Amino acid sequence: MKDSFESTKHFVLRLPDLAKDFFHYSLIGYIIEAKSLTNALIYTKYWAFIWGRVFKLLLKLLFKQGPMGIFRVLRQYPWMFQLLGVTRLLRRITYGRKGAYLESTALVIHVIAVLLVEKLEEVFYQPDRLLINEDLVPPEIAMAMGLNVWLVEGMGILLPFLNSEACLDFIDEAENAGMNPDSCSFVKSAVGMVIKNQQPKGVAIVSSNMPCDAGMTSYSYIQKQLDVPIYRVDVPYNFHNKRAEKLFVEDLKGMIAFLEENTPGRMDWARLKDICEKRNRMMELELELWDMMRVSPAPLASEAIWLSHLFLFHWFPGNKVSIRLYERMVELAQKNLAGKIPAVENEKYRAVLWNPPFPQFPDIFNKVERAHGITLIMDSMSYNRHDLIDTSTPETMLTGLSKIIMDGPMVRHTRGPAENYLDDIFRCYKQFDLDMVWIANHVGCKGGQAMNGILREKCREMKIPLLILNYDLLDPRIVSHEGMLSQVDDFMENVMKNKSPLAMAH
């Protein structure tokens, strides 16, 4: 009784702060703070589009499955409540941005909302065609077979964007089940969701040996829990040769045979050709965007580059919405370029981020832009280097896809000799005329941690400023946001000799 009284009192006392916070992140809050009508209109447009999508999802669910259906869905996937924080994310990452740059950021969030709704509808209405896919196995083949692809790790990445603590329960659940606490929180989160029965079951699983030992090994557990058949593709260590390509193409054929045997999916080569061609189109547009990003100051930056690639190339390649997004991104970049308008007004430093970005603290880029003029130009997850897929025959398509998989981000960086990891950083540094390299030093990524020593020495030799930013991918308890910002401030003051009056960590 005393406890309830205390917590009610505590809640009441916090009400003014909560109201202030709610107001700050609301549309009205934005409009009041916005300094231009154009920006307010851009923001309002995407705010309305996003909520429109959310309501469409709920109404369709209500119409198709009734109120009990909604209740069942929310009970099975309680993380869906987190999705209601989407416009709060929009506010966080667009803070202080203007014009085309504001639109590019808002557009990415909008497109994610659109495609996620599409994906959730597949989960709700077509469970018999749902394939559980590991995040680094590209979905093109399964899509061509008429299967819907659900990435086990997808929510582990997306939910912390909305709420930095969204995955903590899943992480704890996996550790309580016996998973080593030092393993990657991304893997723990996926396993925790499976244990809590908050992942769709699907009809089969496709996993791989990518990108790390923890991820690969976790699929024994996931498969036993979901109790559906599994196929595992195996990328060789030395993959830059014809022999590896041949082996991997055979592996992909084995995967197709497995899917035909264990799912209702049937290979449709014409459909694969269509998907690959559309994927090629996405890539052409992305390359066009990259070309413009080489200009200093950059016409767009940050989420427009990394978040769009992370989400669309991994989960929605060849999707018409993905293509439309890239077309619009190119238009926005061209507009800024023509008007000589920099994305970041005070662009002082151009940075590349190596290793996966910070899902539990995505607004860090926005903060460092404003505080130090650091502009994120490129990241390792987006920095692909491969040819377009040759769609002339099934064999050439499989070869093209196999190269994309093997040369994909994290895959090529976690195997082969050290040069695969290091040379890409230096190549990127040169290509985009950068001023600094950031390493997202995720505590659970052992392969990456073990490269820091060599990288540090190479960067010293080449006089490249290097920030190794310690953090945990999904768990802010390991390094707090304050701690992360303070690492940036210290780096700027001590290495870049540029102490900013707007230093972030106070």
Add this chain to the structure above:
Amino acid sequence: MNRFQNLLESPQNELVEQAVFDGRIPIGYSCSFVPEAFLMADKLFPVRLNAPGVAGTEIADIYLSNFICTYARSLLEFAVDDRFDLIQGWVFVPSCAHMQRLYDNLEHLKKPAFSHVLDVPRKVTKATLEWQAEELRILADKLSTHFGVDMSDNSLMKAITEWNHFAEVIQSIGEMRKNTTPTITGTEFHALLMASLVSPKDLIFPKILDFRKALEQRDSVGSFRSRLMVMGSHLHDPEFIRVIESQGGLVVADLFCTGAIPGFKPVKMNGNPIKSLAEHSFKKTLCPRMMENFDRRLQTIIDTVKEYKVDGVVIEIIKFCDLWGVDSMTMVSALRKEGIPVLKLEREYSIGGEGQLQTRVQAFIESMGK
């Protein structure tokens, strides 16, 4: 028994020195997917890389970080410290991220005159068997070119025959542990096995035969409260087994890279030595790096428990090993489902925290009602 313990005091023992003095070529390796027999051709001999008595890994920590397993860090520390100066070639396997990065850092800090990565696939199919055979062929050519050694089929056949003979003897000693009153302790067996992995086989073989003869004269090793099986990551120091046995748990079976199960089954010859070795390397190793062998590993453990009359299983994991760390979650629950008591222990590469280990083992044995 001291004769084997003594051979484990240095990463390059007196037998290695003797062989090098005789003009032979030691090749270091760190993963069981490298077939030992393959490295026994002509003048070559395999040495399992170990770092006995490693006191600290200060330099390795700078490069590999504190989050990499202490086995990899210890090897790098010893390499930087010139403790492997007799080793003339290194053969790695991308067994895990830690080993891959050990190779990368070694190449950066102290590039060996000969090093090679044997690209062992992570699943077994007809195509990957062919791949593995081709990998061995590539390595054979490279060894032959670099060291001028004979890696022909005949030379490899001879090496396989020699290894098979050796493995049969090791296996026969290992099987003595199936008896209700074994004549060898787990500590003794592990010391023998480790010594055989870090020494030239032909030089240590007479000592092993002598030891087997002595075992045949023994009655038993005395009474123990329970019979245990140890499985998990690399285990080099027999001291770990001794601590377990000091609490009354006789270790009668071992399933780890440097254990006898299933590693010492003879190579089945199929007329093509390279192919035989490729097949053998997949059969003789049960590591969670292989994506599809969980059920095989589980079944092997269950069979071993029955065959060796094991009361409980101890899973030992080197801290930061993701393969065993994640896999053990599935394995522990699968074994418990089978009614097999399990104790999961995290440890460092070199033995430490003896008191804690004793307490955990003691409690485990008591929990089994022994």
